[in-house]
Amino acid sequence: MKAAFITGHGGNEVVQVREHHLPERAPGQVRVRVQAATLNQVDLYMRNSGAGITHRLPQIMGLDAAGTVEDCGGADPLLHPGQEVVIHPGVGCGRCEFCRRGDNALCLRIQFLGEHRDGTFAQWIQVPAAQVFPKPAHLSFPEAASLGVNHLTAWRMLFTKARLQPWETMLVFGIGGGVSLAALQLAKAIGARVIVTSRDDAKLARALALGADHGINGQTQDVVKETLALTDGRGVDVVFENTGAATWPAAMKSLVRGGRLVTCGATTGDQPGADLRRLFVRQLQIFGSSLGSYGEFHDLLGFVQRTGLRPLIDSTFSLDDIHAALDRLESGAQFGKVVLRIDVHEARAA
Ligand SMILES: [Zn+2]
Numbered sequence: 001m002k003a004a005f006i007t008g009h010g011g012n013e014v015v016q017v018r019e020h021h022l023p024e025r026a027p028g029q030v031r032v033r034v035q036a037a038t039l040n041q042v043d044l045y046m047r048n049s050g051a052g053i054t055h056r057l058p059q060i061m062g063l064d065a066a067g068t069v070e071d072c073g074g075a076d077p078l079l080h081p082g083q084e085v086v087i088h089p090g091v092g093c094g095r096c097e098f099c100r101r102g103d104n105a106l107c108l109r110i111q112f113l114g115e116h117r118d119g120t121f122a123q124w125i126q127v128p129a130a131q132v133f134p135k136p137a138h139l140s141f142p143e144a145a146s147l148g149v150n151h152l153t154a155w156r157m158l159f160t161k162a163r164l165q166p167w168e169t170m171l172v173f174g175i176g177g178g179v180s181l182a183a184l185q186l187a188k189a190i191g192a193r194v195i196v197t198s199r200d201d202a203k204l205a206r207a208l209a210l211g212a213d214h215g216i217n218g219q220t221q222d223v224v225k226e227t228l229a230l231t232d233g234r235g236v237d238v239v240f241e242n243t244g245a246a247t248w249p250a251a252m253k254s255l256v257r258g259g260r261l262v263t264c265g266a267t268t269g270d271q272p273g274a275d276l277r278r279l280f281v282r283q284l285q286i287f288g289s290s291l292g293s294y295g296e297f298h299d300l301l302g303f304v305q306r307t308g309l310r311p312l313i314d315s316t317f318s319l320d321d322i323h324a325a326l327d328r329l330e331s332g333a334q335f336g337k338v339v340l341r342i343d344v345h346e347a348r349a350a
């Protein structure tokens with residue numbers, strides 16, 4: 001089979017598309033014919049540094065995927081060959097205290113596809129049956145693959161952690177990135193009011209067309225001042241943050257008393273001022289979050305099916321064009337997901 005491997009760290013040349021033997025399907029595993037997978041920031045991190053991640057190289061890249069079940073050993077009553085499915089990116093150990101409680105997003109020994117074990121940028125993948133979920137029927141494979149990282153991350157942040165309510169207002173920093181767009185879509189789907197920021201007016205215009213209530217240009221406008229003006233001086237109930245040091249001070253100052261800040265990233269730095277006096281005087285709450293559990297993925301897929309939500313696709317590349325796809329993601333110019341369509345007509349190598 002054909003797959004995209006990471007062979008080292010630093011530069012596009014460490015990412016190589018090669019032929020590889022099709023691995024055996026172990027008992028309890030499902031073999032899925034991958035139809036589409038999407039790029040995530042972690043793919044760039046793995047390519048550029050990979051620091052702090054334990055893995056053996058070369059390794060197949062890719063966290064999320066949608067495809068069709070090819071072989072499940074016939075033993076799984078919930079899955080059958082030909083079924084269209086979407087894959088959860090994490091393999092929980094099933095035995096630590098967090099897995100026992102049903103929250104495998106906190107698993108002590110969690111392994112992510114494309115980080116700690118072979119991932120989804122391949123024609124076939126074998127994963128434990130617990131990771132395989134039915135695909136929402138109205139979605140294409142690229143749209144369904146997009147749910148596995150960005151929408152799952154945003155789901156846990158909004159509904160498990162910050163508990164956003166339909167009558168509340170949320171501020172989302174850096175619209176255009178996959179997680180921020182997912183947050184906008186999910187929040188609008190429950191009827192919440194959403195203010196978004198970007199340094200790019202074109203991205204703000206697209207976010208407004210998608211349903212955002214207000215856009216603030218973070219380069220030419222004062223985000224705190226504008227946010228307070230839009231909320232009658234009150235501030236927002238929830239801030240959705242994933243950029244870190246550059247936006248943290250404005251994030252803290254944009255919150256209403258008792259407001260909640262939820263974060264899943266720190267691309268601009270992870271050591272902003274803590275602003276502790278504001279934190280306790282105004283009784284703010286701060287939540288850290290990362291990806292989501294099998295239970296949360298199950299709920300997200302049901303929500304998507306019920307509401308008809310469709311993730312946004314920025315661009316589509318073939319597996320052979322993975323370098324161009326990574327460049328597109330790295331450019332920061334994308335609006336929605338950068339997708340790999342995995343060719344269905346390639347012959348299977350021995
Ligand atoms: Zn565990």
